[in-house]
Amino acid sequence: xxxxxxxxxxxxxxxxxxxxxxxxxxxxxxxxxxxxxxxxxxxxxxxxxxxxxxxxxxxxxxxxxxxxxxxxxxxxxxxx
Numbered sequence: 698x699x700x701x702x703x704x705x706x707x708x709x710x711x712x713x714x715x716x717x718x719x720x721x722x723x724x725x726x727x728x729x730x731x732x733x734x735x736x737x738x739x740x741x742x743x744x745x746x747x748x749x750x751x752x753x754x755x756x757x758x759x760x761x762x763x764x765x766x767x768x769x770x771x772x773x774x775x776x777x
Contacts, residue, residue, distance in 0.1 A: 702721065
């Protein structure tokens with residue numbers, strides 16, 4: 698399943714790979730967090746850009762240490 702994915706700015710290699718595979722990719726910010734199927738971040742310990750009051754039903758994927766291919770596999774498993 699392809700979906701809309703918000704990607705943290707520093708993950709340009711993952712962003713490009715997802716776009717090539719047909720995912721709709723958006724920048725991770727306050728406006729996109731509520732309207733995406735998944736959020737890709739570099740680490741879960743940084744409190745999502747200090748936005749603790751934002752609620753989202755999106756899948757959160759910590760891309761720290763993962764290749765673009767591993768992130769895509771995680772998305773395919775979670776967005777069924």
